[in-house]
Amino acid sequence: MKLEFKPSWITDEIKQQDIDRISDFSKYLAVKKDRHDSEVTSSQIRKFYGEVKRIQANGVVHEKSTFKMLKPKLAYAVGRQKKSERQKLESLYVALSSAINSVDIDSVDDVTLKKRFSNFTQLFEAIVAYHKFHGGQ
Numbered sequence: 001m002k003l004e005f006k007p008s009w010i011t012d013e014i015k016q017q018d019i020d021r022i023s024d025f026s027k028y029l030a031v032k033k034d035r036h037d038s039e040v041t042s043s044q045i046r047k048f049y050g051e052v053k054r055i056q057a058n059g060v061v062h063e064k065s066t067f068k069m070l071k072p073k074l075a076y077a078v079g080r081q082k083k084s085e086r087q088k089l090e091s092l093y094v095a096l097s098s099a100i101n102s103v104d105i106d107s108v109d110d111v112t113l114k115k116r117f118s119n120f121t122q123l124f125e126a127i128v129a130y131h132k133f134h135g136g137q
Helices: 014-029 043-056 066-070 070-080 087-104 110-133
Strands: none
Touching: 014 087, 014 110, 043 066, 043 070, 043 087, 043 110, 066 070, 070 087, 087 110
């Protein structure tokens, strides 16, 4: 399953029907359908979520380079998985990469950056919360 990410979730705000899509996506990440399937673990998600919260605490304006490194770190996590087990983590990578790109960290003023980063953080919080709700381990 692929999350149909909309840049407006970051540049404007997320709408309720989009939150429902995030719930469905998080359920896909959390649930192992058969023995050939693999789920994305809570620790895999929380590792990156923790980094986002640290950036938030320090201020994204002061942590631009750290924020830019989230995509390569996610890519590395995907690359560490066995090819047969990376589909769901790769879906998360694609969704979060699109969200990171939409923050457009190098092209906006500080006020816009803070707003977009806040929207990104809320999107990520929704993924984490629904992942746990749907039984993510």
